[in-house]
Amino acid sequence: MRLWNVCLVILRRIVDALRDLAPIIIVIAFFQLVVLQQPFPNLGRVAVGLVCVVAGLTLFIQGLESGLFPLGEAIAQAFARKGSATALLAFAFCLGFGTTVAEPALIAIAAEAAEVAAEAGAIADDDEVRAAYAFELRMVVAVSVGTAIVLGVLRILKGWPIHRLIIGGYVLVTVMTAFAPAEIIGVAYDSGGVTTSTITVPLVTALGVGLATSIRGRNPMVDGFGLIAFASLTPMIFVLAYGMVN
Amino acid sequence: MEFLRTIVSTALSTALDVAPIVGILVLFQVAVLRRNLPNLRRIAAGFVLVLLGLTLFLIGLEEALFPIGETMARQLTAPETIGEASLADGVDWYDYLLVYVFAAAIGFATTVAEPSLIAVALKAEEISGGAIDAWGLRIAVALGVAAGVALGCFRIVTGTPLPWYIIAAYLVVIAQTFRSSRTIVPLAYDSGGVTTSTVTVPVVAALGLGLAATVPGRSPLIDGFGLIAFASVFPIMSVLGYAMVVSYVSRRRDANHSEEN
Secondary structure, rough: OOHHHHHHHHHEEEEEHHHHHHHHHHHHHHHHHHHHOOOOOHHHHHHHHHHHHHHHHHHHHHHHHHHHHHHHHHHHHHHHHHHOOOHHHHHHHHHHHHHHOOOOHHHHHHHHHHHHHHHHHHOOOOOOHHHHHHHHHHHHHHHHHHHHHHHHHHHHHHHHHHHHHHHHHHHHHHHHHOOOOHHHHHHHHHHHOOOOOOOHHHHHHHHHHHHHHOOOOOOOOHHHOHHHHHHHHHHHHHHHHHHOOO | OHHHHHHHHHHHHHHHHHHHHHHHHHHHHHHHHOOOOHHHHHHHHHHHHHHHHHHHHHHHHHHHHHHHHHHHHHHHHHHHOOHHHHOOOOOOOOHHHHHHHHHHHHHHHHHHHOOHHHHHHHHHHHHHHOOOOHHHHHHHHHHHHHHHHHHHHHHHHHOOOHHHHHHHHHHHHHHHHOOOOOOHHHHHHHHHHHHOOOOOOOHHHHHHHHHHHOOOOOOHHHHHOOOHHHHHHHHHHHHHHHHHHHHHHHHHHHHHHHHHH
16 A cells, blocks of 8 residues: 555656646747758757656756755754844855855856957967956855855844845946946846755755744744755855955 | 767756755764754655655756747747848837747746745745635736736847846836735745746846847847846736735625625
């Protein structure tokens, strides 16, 4: 009986994963066959890939529920019990910085940004200078995400309303855009989106919700969410500032 | 052989991605918290499942979807597809109608499959006690990304300045914030950040670079950036809009109920 239930759960997760992936398969098949009117290259490989995608998503969701969410909540409770705000904020900074600094999407965008800067004449066009620029940019973004998680956790502790901070951030981005060099603006705006990886997001979300649940007077819906929002906003501000001083 | 190489390199890069997280967790656990977390075994098993699942997921995307998606983005933006004749008299934004349709469709589809968005939506459903529907939230976010990426392509084609669009979008978000319920605002802000990760970024970036490289007068280095920014701001609008519609519908229903009684 128990085995049967486990099978049912797994089956449901597979069906969910198929449903999640159906749009992407339909869109690609439609444009390939109807609009571009080309056959699929390596149909066998595509089929193997799709099986991997469905199996991977199924496992990921299962692991999310039994691993990442409980982990985030357990850490939040442990810090709440310990009651040291300094330790919690140090953890928040390390988590933000550590998960961002090695992020592949960020490495790619930093390298591209270095080329843009070299093309625009902002830095010398040689390999060493470009590598240094890309590295600095990565550090700036990683520090900004660390700062974001600290700020977000501080907000949960103090119960500050999120919209004032975010709208203040938007105003700051708008003002800085007027003074920043043109070639950094696109990079800065995009850097906000690439910082949040698939493992960081569930962990950070569970951490925020867990903190808001453990602290008396906080509502998990109002105070628990929002950490990711800070992590998408501060990189823009920091990268614009980096472009202005450079 | 090539498949094997994909497996190894993907597993390696996932492990590298996770190493700092594990390092920080262990460090704080040993040095600061010093108390065993409950259900440690179950959590560790779940963590392994997440790693395994993400690796498989990425391998599958590399094998099945990314190559076709990227080729498709290049082909659809190529001057031959657009039609040399319609480009001969200069670039008009409507020459690229098909590209906008593709951008919206692929933006929507990749967002629905985005694992980090699934995570946030599940959490929101759980915390709100079912008041927020995970599937409805994801559709709202995906519609926002679709609109954002399509408009972002329009911007690349027309070559209009990026800040105008983003700052205008901010103004709309600010106006919506003051008209929305306090409980939905943080979730809406979060949904902007989670849309652009594993599935969406590679395909959308290929689309942006393809467009900027092929539209006459655009430079991939200057104009290729910005699509991610569009895909991050527009979901905030669509989620706040979705919440407004939901609360309007439930208010209507309540009003009808009280009339009947």
